[in-house]
Amino acid sequence: MRYSFLKTFFFLIVVAIVISLFDRYFLNHKLTQVGPVIIEKPASYIFSKLESVNFFTKHVLNFMNITKESDDLKKENLNLLSQMADYEDIQSENSFLRKSLNVAPRFKGDIVYADIFISQLGPGGYDTLITRGLKDGVTENAIVITEERVLVGKIEKAYDSFSRVLAVSDPEFKVTVKVLGTDTSGIAKGALEKGMILDFITQKDVIKEGDNIVTAGVDFFPPSLVVGAVDYVEINENDLFKKVRIKPAVKDVKLSRVLIIKNNTE
C-alpha cells in the first residue's frame, strides 16, 4: 500500500518510454497524429466563429472612436491608392526588365489556403496547427501569411494532414526585416508575449515608434511582407545597439484563415 503509488508511477514511466520508442522507430511518430486529423475540422470551425465574436466585440467596444478612425482611414486610403498606382508602374517595368534580361522572378511560390485550429502557448513555444500538410504539398520552411500579406510564421514541421507553424512571436523565429521608407534593417526575433525584438539596430540607424516593419527579402522570406510596427525604442549611448520592440501585425488580424506559400523546388 505504501509503495503502490511509486510502483504505479514507475510502471507508467516504463510503459510511456517503451511506447514512445516504438512510436519513434516503428510508427514514425504517427501514434498521436490521429488527434489533429480528427479535431481539425470542428476545431477550425470553432476557432473561426469565436475569433469573429472576439473581433466584433472589439469593434463594439471601440465604437466611440469610430468617426475619428473613419476619417484617418479615408486619408490613409487615398494615400495608399496613389502609392499603388506608382507601385503598378514600377512592377510592370520590373517584370519587363526581368524578362528582357532573363532574370528569374523573385517570388514564384504556389499558394494554398489553410485554417488554424489550435494556437496556444506550450513549454517549447507556441503550438499553432493548420489544416494542411504533406498531402497538400506543404513542406517545412514554407511561409505562412494572411490575405493582407501579414507574416504569420513559417512551417516548422509538416505531417501528412496537418502542419505545425513556427509563429513570429516564437523565440525560435528569426527574419531579416527593414524599416519601410528608410535604409534601416535588422533581424527580428520572436519574444513571446512581448511580440518581437529587433536586433542589430545601431545608434546611428533611423528608427522611431510607429515605423512599419516589413521583410527585407534577403533571406528565404519573400520581400515586403508586413511584420509589424515599432512599439518601443530605447536609446542608450553606452550600448552598441538600440533596444527596439515590434508589435507584430498578426495580433490585429483574423488568423482563422491563412495562406501558405509553398516551396517550389525547381
Next chain:
Amino acid sequence: MTVKKLIIILIFLFILDNFMLPSLFGWKESTLSFIALIGSVVYFGFKKSYLIVGVFFSFILELLRGADFGEFILPFLYTILVVYIFQKFFDIKQGHYDKNIAKVLGLSFLVVLFVYVFEMFYNFDLNFKLWSFSAVLTTFIESFIFLLIVTWPKNTKFP
C-alpha cells in the same frame, strides 16, 4: 474531490485553454492545461487514480497539440517525481487536509515552480522560454484561480 469531478474540471479547462481563450479572447499566452495537470496532483495528493488521470490527460494534450507520444507524458511523470521528492522533505499541506486561502496562495506558488520544472524536463535545458515577469505572474494567477475552483467547498476558510 472524486476522480469523476477532476475529469470534468480537466475537460472544461482543456476546452477553455485550447479553444476558447486563444480565439474568443485572443489570449494565446496561457499555460492553464499544464497548470491543471500538475496542480491536480500537487493539491490532491499522490493517489494512483490522480496519476493515471494526469497521464491520460497528458496524452489528450499531445493529441490536441500534435505533439509526439511521450512529449508531454514523460515530462509530466518526471515532474510528479520531483513533486513527490519535494513532498518528502517539505511536507506540502495538500488540500484534503487544509482549505485555507492563504495555503491555496502558497500552493499556487509551488504549482508555478513545478510548471517550470515541467518546462525544464520538456526542453532538457535551463533556458526557460516562459521566464519573464508577465509570464510568471500570469501562470501564478491562473494557478491560483484553478486551485480556488477545485477547493471551493462550503467550509473554505478565509483569513
